[in-house]
Amino acid sequence: MTTTRRLHTQQDMRRRNLAAVLYAVADGGPASRARVADRIGLTRTAVSTLVDDLLAAGLLAEAGLGHSGAPGRPGTVLALSDRGPCGLGAEIGVDHLAVCAVDLRGRVRARAAVDSANRGSQPGPVLARLAELVTHVHDEVTAAGLHPAGLRVAVPGLVSRDRAHVVQAPNLGWRDVDLTTGPLAAHAPPTADNEANLGALAELWIGDPVCRTGDVLHISAEIGIGSAILTDGRLLRGNRGFAGELGHVPVRRRGEPCACGGRGCLEQYAGEAALLRAVGLDPARAVADHPGPGARSAYLGGRARDGDPDVLRALRGAGTDLGIALTGATHLLDPHALVLGGALAVLAPWLLPSLTAELGRRLGTAPPLVVSRLGADGPLLGAAHAVTRAVLDDPLRTGAAPA
Amino acid sequence: MTTTRRLHTQQDMRRRNLAAVLYAVADGGPASRARVADRIGLTRTAVSTLVDDLLAAGLLAEAGLGHSGAPGRPGTVLALSDRGPCGLGAEIGVDHLAVCAVDLRGRVRARAAVDSANRGSQPGPVLARLAELVTHVHDEVTAAGLHPAGLRVAVPGLVSRDRAHVVQAPNLGWRDVDLTTGPLAAHAPPTADNEANLGALAELWIGDPVCRTGDVLHISAEIGIGSAILTDGRLLRGNRGFAGELGHVPVRRRGEPCACGGRGCLEQYAGEAALLRAVGLDPARAVADHPGPGARSAYLGGRARDGDPDVLRALRGAGTDLGIALTGATHLLDPHALVLGGALAVLAPWLLPSLTAELGRRLGTAPPLVVSRLGADGPLLGAAHAVTRAVLDDPLRTGAAPA
DNA sequence: GCCATTTCGTCAGGGCTATTTACAAATTAG
DNA sequence: CTAATTTGTAAATAGCCCTGACGAAATGGC
Numbered sequence: 001m002t003t004t005r006r007l008h009t010q011q012d013m014r015r016r017n018l019a020a021v022l023y024a025v026a027d028g029g030p031a032s033r034a035r036v037a038d039r040i041g042l043t044r045t046a047v048s049t050l051v052d053d054l055l056a057a058g059l060l061a062e063a064g065l066g067h068s069g070a071p072g073r074p075g076t077v078l079a080l081s082d083r084g085p086c087g088l089g090a091e092i093g094v095d096h097l098a099v100c101a102v103d104l105r106g107r108v109r110a111r112a113a114v115d116s117a118n119r120g121s122q123p124g125p126v127l128a129r130l131a132e133l134v135t136h137v138h139d140e141v142t143a144a145g146l147h148p149a150g151l152r153v154a155v156p157g158l159v160s161r162d163r164a165h166v167v168q169a170p171n172l173g174w175r176d177v178d179l180t181t182g183p184l185a186a187h188a189p190p191t192a193d194n195e196a197n198l199g200a201l202a203e204l205w206i207g208d209p210v211c212r213t214g215d216v217l218h219i220s221a222e223i224g225i226g227s228a229i230l231t232d233g234r235l236l237r238g239n240r241g242f243a244g245e246l247g248h249v250p251v252r253r254r255g256e257p258c259a260c261g262g263r264g265c266l267e268q269y270a271g272e273a274a275l276l277r278a279v280g281l282d283p284a285r286a287v288a289d290h291p292g293p294g295a296r297s298a299y300l301g302g303r304a305r306d307g308d309p310d311v312l313r314a315l316r317g318a319g320t321d322l323g324i325a326l327t328g329a330t331h332l333l334d335p336h337a338l339v340l341g342g343a344l345a346v347l348a349p350w351l352l353p354s355l356t357a358e359l360g361r362r363l364g365t366a367p368p369l370v371v372s373r374l375g376a377d378g379p380l381l382g383a384a385h386a387v388t389r390a391v392l393d394d395p396l397r398t399g400a401a402p403a
Numbered sequence: 404m405t406t407t408r409r410l411h412t413q414q415d416m417r418r419r420n421l422a423a424v425l426y427a428v429a430d431g432g433p434a435s436r437a438r439v440a441d442r443i444g445l446t447r448t449a450v451s452t453l454v455d456d457l458l459a460a461g462l463l464a465e466a467g468l469g470h471s472g473a474p475g476r477p478g479t480v481l482a483l484s485d486r487g488p489c490g491l492g493a494e495i496g497v498d499h500l501a502v503c504a505v506d507l508r509g510r511v512r513a514r515a516a517v518d519s520a521n522r523g524s525q526p527g528p529v530l531a532r533l534a535e536l537v538t539h540v541h542d543e544v545t546a547a548g549l550h551p552a553g554l555r556v557a558v559p560g561l562v563s564r565d566r567a568h569v570v571q572a573p574n575l576g577w578r579d580v581d582l583t584t585g586p587l588a589a590h591a592p593p594t595a596d597n598e599a600n601l602g603a604l605a606e607l608w609i610g611d612p613v614c615r616t617g618d619v620l621h622i623s624a625e626i627g628i629g630s631a632i633l634t635d636g637r638l639l640r641g642n643r644g645f646a647g648e649l650g651h652v653p654v655r656r657r658g659e660p661c662a663c664g665g666r667g668c669l670e671q672y673a674g675e676a677a678l679l680r681a682v683g684l685d686p687a688r689a690v691a692d693h694p695g696p697g698a699r700s701a702y703l704g705g706r707a708r709d710g711d712p713d714v715l716r717a718l719r720g721a722g723t724d725l726g727i728a729l730t731g732a733t734h735l736l737d738p739h740a741l742v743l744g745g746a747l748a749v750l751a752p753w754l755l756p757s758l759t760a761e762l763g764r765r766l767g768t769a770p771p772l773v774v775s776r777l778g779a780d781g782p783l784l785g786a787a788h789a790v791t792r793a794v795l796d797d798p799l800r801t802g803a804a805p806a
Numbered sequence: 807g808c809c810a811t812t813t814c815g816t817c818a819g820g821g822c823t824a825t826t827t828a829c830a831a832a833t834t835a836g
Numbered sequence: 837c838t839a840a841t842t843t844g845t846a847a848a849t850a851g852c853c854c855t856g857a858c859g860a861a862a863t864g865g866c
Binding site: 009010012016017214215227231234237238239241243244248249252253260261262263324327328329332333334336361363367 | 640650
Binding site for chain 2: 850851852853854855860861862863864
């Protein structure tokens with residue numbers, strides 16, 4: 001940043017104020033123009049002109065008069081439109097595909113999913129199957145009067161900075177896959193992002209409110225153990241987009257060697273494969289026996305619920321090791337809360353005792369541990385919401401209703 | 404943030420554009436109005452009016468005509484004023500006090516320091532001694548035509564959110580000290596910040612350029628081992644302001660118990676006290692023998708330079724343990740670079756071999772390791788620059804020259 | 807030395823944005 | 837029914853930046 005700091009023009013100001021109005025309604029609920037003006041600190045006049053633009057663009061809708069009981073003329077209630085733009089989110093998991101659509105109000109308006117063995121697959125056919133699902137969801141919401149404003153795809157891997165390419169997805173066996181030229185291109189310019197990141201953003205946007213009140217470390221386990229650092233309402237991505245690799249934080253000085261090149265990585269003790277091995281199962285075999293998102297976790301959870309001592313011991317150990325890694329992360333980040341998402345949310349009942357014990361022992365006062373309520377849906381919902389968020393952030397550019 | 408997003412009014416836009424002009428000159432060097440306009444993307448007309456305000460406020464100064472050799476009328480060169488506002492920075496160390504003043508151009512215009520045994524001291528007398536130094540520096544820069552715009556104090560401890568109080572400074576033995584009512588109050592509303600944070604910000608603002616190109620983890624050791632996470636040009640402070648406690652990241656699963664309540668903390672193996680013990684010295688005794696900022700590090704560095712095998716072995720071990728902690732931090736943050744500051748910069752020649760070896764072993768490709776060139780001056784300079792930065796960020800509010 | 811060319815800084819006019827002020831409309835309280 | 841209160845809009849105003857034009861001050865070729 002030698003020079004050229006961000007430009008601050010009048011259009012910029014207008015754009016931000018339009019976004020401010022939308023977020024005032026999104027965060028604070030439906031309200032009259034005057035109430036919105038109070039919330040964002042502009043005058044009623046200014047808000048009126050902003051609202052006019054947003055009504056014309058189909059982002060806001062008037063929802064009748066709001067009789068509050070107090071004296072004075074009642075205001076016309078403004079709400080985010082449920083027939084305006086919507087976001088399409090897709091997910092490419094190792095053994096399933098899913099698509100959903102959410103409207104500006106955050107409601108899921110359509111969804112579709114199929115099992116699909118994507119590990120070591122060719123991108124073409126997988127994307128073709130996904131495109132079918134997208135078409136299905138697209139048609140459904142279009143029939144409901146919504147206009148898809150974009151498509152974001154959650155992938156278990158690294159994504160290029162412009163979000164157009166999947167740079168590397170080890171568990172799929174993909175390298176350098178261009179989404180914009182494949183079968184997905186038909187609907188909207190498709191964009192990709194990492195599934196763990198989208199899961200964390202979902203937590204920030206529609207999950208536990210604690211994520212909105214301060215910095216948070218969001219831990220999720222799907223195949224590996226990932227995490228995401230939410231600071232100041234944004235995601236810390238790091239230099240190459242690799243930030244959050246909690247699974248490779250060392251928890252034993254001279255422990256098991258790991259595929260990452262290190263040794264004693266958390267993943268060797270608390271990862272899915274390690275848990276399966278610890279209860280005497282072959283990881284590859286277990287995946288074949290229990291395909292689908294979260295299936296192994298559900299299986300382990302089931303055995304834990306039945307009181308299986310091997311599983312309970314394995315989960316206890318994993319919680320302890322997770323506690324060591326999170327002790328380090330907490331000292332480094334001083335987060336407002338630790339959020340367990342994905343498979344960890346499912347297994348939380350049996351991880352939490354040893355995890356909280358270890359954190360308490362080492363930290364004295366540990367940040368509150370929160371279990372996500374989004375579960376395995378996080379990445380998919382995050383993808384769809386990323387699209388609607390982009391519309392809210394820059395209403396007139398992306399949000400204009402088709403003529 | 405239920406409601407009330409940031410307000411975007413015309414005054415805001417103006418303020419940012421004023422700041423953009425100043426930063427264009429600060430980062431890109433002196434330049435004509437037309438050149439500044441090119442840099443920040445505004446028109447020459449707009450820049451002219453902005454510059455008029457900044458000249459009137461005494462923040463910019465015209466420095467004659469710039470004959471470039473190219474055809475065309477030469478522009479009048481604009482530079483940051485060296486007689487305008489300046490920043491006062493102060494530092495309360497465990498065994499010294501220091502004050503300096505920097506002008507808008509970043510030059511140190513005055514400084515003063517004294518040794519002072521502040522460990523376990525009463526705040527009153529210490530602040531009184533510091534106030535004397537401040538007065539001295541203040542008078543010196545005032546004589547040079549500068550106007551101190553504020554005073555920031557670097558303290559080895561935790562500071563309240565409004566920067567008015569020292570909440571806790573264990574190494575000084577201070578709790579809840581209000582700076583605004585003490586002897587410092589005479590000069591300007593004094594504000595405090597943590598010394599490690601200010602050291603990292605100094606690195607960001609005037610240190611290695613790598614800190615300005617991406618996220619960076621800045622590691623410093625004064626008494627403990629601290630660090631600071633610089634992301635997106637800002638400092639990640641965490642929930643309570645405790646972020647960056649690298650010294651208490653566990654590096655041994657069942658290691659030495661630590662005063663923090665944990666065990667196996669990095670500080671037990673790579674901290675100053677641990678190093679001194681490892682070479683057979685009593686830490687308290689060593690502090691008495693070698694008072695002053697960085698004195699123990701300098702002493703150890705001296706013995707290392709002489710080839711003392713005990714010291715070399717201790718530093719080698721510290722480098723390895725630091726490498727383990729930084730492996731975890733790197734996986735978590737994926738920083739653009741790791742910067743060694745403070746005492747670590749002094750000892751870097753003997754820490755680096757084992758540190759880089761450990762990082763290379765565990766990470767494959769580690770982020771570049773950079774040794775700070777600011778050394779022990781970082782926090783003090785950061786404090787002074789924090790004041791001038793605040794002036795640049797909001798020129799007309801804080802920067803107006805006294806009438 | 808003189809003129810064309812180029813660049814710099816400024817002035818006048820205009821557009822966009824939000825604010826101020828005023829007012830009609832719609833409700834409650836008495 | 838009247839007074840009080842709140843809402844939404846209209847007209848006028850102020851602030852900020854942009855466009856277009858112009859004089860000023862340099863270079864370069866003749």
